[in-house]
Amino acid sequence: MLDLEMKRQLEAVFGALEGTVELAYKESSHAQQAELLGMLSDVASTSSKIQAIGSGESSPMPAFRIGHNGKPTGLHFRGIPGGHEFTSLILAILNADGKGKMPDEGIAARVRALKGPIRIRTYISLTCENCPDVVQALHQMALLHPDFQHEMIDGAFAQDEVESLGIQGVPSVVVDGKMIHSGRIHFLDLLGKLEAHFGTGGATASQPRDLGKFDVVVVGGGPAGATAAIYSARKGLKTALLAERMGGQVMDTKGIENMISTLYTEGPQLAEALHKHVASYPVKILERRRVKTISRDRRVELEGGEFLSADAVIVATGAKWRELGVPGEKEYIGRGVAYCPHCDGPFYKGKAVAVVGGGNSGVEAAIDLAGIAGTVTLFEYNDALRADKVLVDKLLSLPNTKVVTHARTQELVSDGQKIVALEYVDRRTEKVERVGVDGVFIQIGLLPNSAFVKDTVELTKFGEIVVDGRGHTSVPGIYAAGDVTTAPYKQIVIAMGEGAKVALAAFEDRMRQGS
Template sequence: MLDANLKQQLQTYLQNLKRPVELLVSADDAPKSLEIIRLADDIASLSALVTVKRVTSQRTPSMQVISPDTGSNISFAGLPMGHEFTSLVLALLHTGGHPIKITAEQIAQIASLQGQFKFETYVSLSCQNCPDVVQAINMMAAINPNITNVMIDGALFQEEVTERNIMAVPSVYLNGEIFAQGRISLAEMLNRLDSGAEARQAEALSEKAPYEVLVIGGGPAGASAAIYAARKGLRTGVLADKFGGQVSETVGIENFISVKATEGPKLVANLEAHVREYDVEIMDNQKAVSLKQDGLYQVELANGAVLKSKTVLLATGARWREMNVPGEKEYRGKGVAYCPHCDGPLFKGKRVAVIGGGNSGIEAAIDLANIVEHVTVLEFDSKLRADDVLQRKAASMGNITIITQAMTTDVVGDGQRVTGLNYTDRATNESHHVALAGIFVQIGLVPNSEWLRGTIEMTARGEIIVDNHGQTSLPGVFAAGDVTNSAYKQIIIAMGSGATASLGAFDYLIRNS
């Protein structure tokens, strides 16, 4: 099952096991079952502390990772390969006693949770966001035996997906009820499970001493800014809704100079590791709601906390643009999706639409065409805006239909899931209906700047206007990355602008201290 190179790497990891690990495998004669048996046997052959037992469980094929010593139980329904292989490796290590790399406060908080928490996490193996959620819950399960988690491959267990009307991943159920859909951090989960956590967190944040540079946003621009500020010896904090931002939802990155190819989650992990090499306070899972000045700048958070700083650097990035048509919000996660790599496998053999004819839209159509029955691309303009090479590839595929001058007017559904959409032909003004199961929206980005309206000068599109030092209309407030009026929205440009704005803040502090 595992090639020689992967076995060698895994054997090195398994040397970190400190206590026995049992793999309980439920399998039949189906091909996936045979693969999971071989996988379990391969793992057991690499460490004397790992044993395999055959069992009958609720889902087949599946593998439970059990600690006989602590009673922890982490399960994988389906073959945990692709993006989820790392989740399996970490489950083995954490079950086997290898230290879990989260804060001591979080470990204590997880250990103190009372009650029974049975998590079920539906994923697709091509989803780059799913492993973060699976691994966060698995860590909780490794710490507290009252918490269990099973990763479920939605493409393999289609009957469950249909029964529960799951049309987006990751979808997390707790004790049989929906708990979360989409990416969610460990801190967010703990806030939901521990009712007093948010208030304690807000109090602790408000007690922090003022910063010299407070970076708001943890994407490439924010990470770059934090590193440059810390290297100047400035007291630096990073406030982020989620570290990595939009990059964490990007699969293939091939234009990051000096790195031929990488993936968004891997780049985000490297960014965070680099920032943590410096004396930078990272405050994750926090959202800023207002910016005021009273001597120092004051940033109020959604939980009521207030942080103070001599300078502020805004790097809040951008998010997927929505169509803003009737039915879109109602059916979000029920057929309306924004990440074809994450949710595409849930629409295997079905008909879907892609809204948008730019590079991201045509790339999505090409990827989906390998999974679904048919893809209809709807482009508002009279021609596609995607690169010629992508247009030629799409045209060569037999199950992609491209419609230009199409204005989507509404999303149609049966109350439970999407059944189609309506659009108007802008050339003839005629209305048309397309029957389908899913709609993937790929029409660009919107800057995350609404909370600053009326506070700072912006363009009509909501982009923060900066000068060549990265300074905004407020002295001492700087901005960088996709939230600004930069001409191009690229990772490498965001990093450069983060460095520029950070150096601008340093220069401001020197001249105004």
């Protein structure tokens, strides 16, 4: 199953293993059992520290669990983790042996404080690009917690379960037969949901922890934040970078073709390059952190009780996908409401779907979905689509698409189980219309990640941080750069330039003050 080049790469990756990792498979008469055994055998052949062995258990479908030095790890798989999930398998093997990138002690303490026992199932599809993030996050939590089991389930092998749970989007996280989350989610938000669901306890749950004093604290790990951290460190300043995840919104970007000198790259590759570049300098990188507040005297408080202080703070937190804010949206995420056409589009093969938003992202989503869905209706608030003409022409040329303008989405209508219609107001007549759909994909732009400084610095009515030409905010010592600011044109290359400029401005101010 694995080609020679892949095996060579895995041999290098697994060269650091010290303990024995067992891939313990269950016996099954399923037609694809041989495929699973072939994959596990191929993976095991790349290291003497990995064993593919029978567990002595049986299953109606291909399934296995991971052990370490003869002990269970809490990591389970149902299905064959190929496609995007192959990486989840490789990382699970490394993490089980304590190798690879794991959460630092501050985050690990929050995970261990969860009240057990914890038993979680995550339903995925092998074409889902967001699923591995959730699977890998829950696997790591299971390895950190003493009473935590997590099972990745390929929905293609468990259609009865998918239907009984009402799953219409992935990843879907299920506890005790109830879906607690569906769709894209990052480690911190997922941990927060588990804390709310299971509760926390112990001395580590709420103790404040001082992370230290720095010359510069950069908040945000995207292009602007990474650049600001590098430029600050190059000036010899004691620098910390706080990020929910390195790369920020870039991680959700597919093809990037406008990075000067780079013909083509993809978001995750650029994010990894940013991380490596920052890590090559003496920057304290604190990932999986979310800022709660920043005071005017530059004390930075984090969710989870940690805090730190700085002479200068650079806010570079970017922006996130904007929500409609209508009834039915949040309640039915994963059950007819989606934001990622690449991930959830396959669930709507031959069905009727709607796309809300007539900008480039909305029109691109409609074009992609037209190749899968039976019909695609795009709803736009304004009187015309705002996307580039080449995209609009492509959309209008497709036989199974329709465009509705002057449409103010009012409600995503459900039958109590899933979305069945989109209700909108025709802004020309104020008449309420209803269109039957099986799913709604929301693509209405970005919202600045600035809520945590709304009571500290000046914001525009759109939530952007007001900055001058050097990145100064309304509060001395607090700077901002990138998509979270009023700087025009939200582009990666511009964000990098803004990050460099603001870091240099902060250093120049420091020199003038004689610090």
